[in-house]
Amino acid sequence: MTDPLRIGVVPFLDGSGGGIYQYSATMLDGLLAIEPRPQLVLFADRRSRERAEEWRARGYEIASLWPTTLSWKLRDAASRVTVRRRGRKPVMALPALG
Numbered sequence: 001m002t003d004p005l006r007i008g009v010v011p012f013l014d015g016s017g018g019g020i021y022q023y024s025a026t027m028l029d030g031l032l033a034i035e036p037r038p039q040l041v042l043f044a045d046r047r048s049r050e051r052a053e054e055w056r057a058r059g060y061e062i063a064s065l066w067p068t069t070l071s072w073k074l075r076d077a078a079s080r081v082t083v084r085r086r087g088r089k090p091v092m093a094l095p096a097l098g
Contacts, residue, residue: 005038007031010065013044013051032059046076 009031011024031040042060044052052062 004036006041007038008041008043008063009060010043013048015051028055028058028060 009028011028012020013024015021017024028042031038037059040060041063042052042055043063043065045065049062052060056062
């Protein structure tokens with residue numbers, strides 16, 4: 001017996017993308033129709049993780065698009081750092097990585 005076919009997908013799951021989002025959703029639905037069902041892996045970054053989880057119940061495995069290395073964990077922590085001065089608004093906020 002051979003190993004099942006494994007298909008990985010990096011869809012655009014941000015609903016603000018309009019047609020690109022609809023195309024991604026259509027492709028994800030189409031892959032679910034393949035018989036025999038291949039192993040389906042949906043890759044998502046942390047911004048699209050919540051929307052990706054909706055596809056888990058439909059048959060997709062969810063995997064991180066980026067490896068979770070120590071440097072990524074540090075960047076994530078640093079992205080939430082805000083420097084403040086006494087009684088003033090933030091003067092520096094690092095952008096979130098995505």
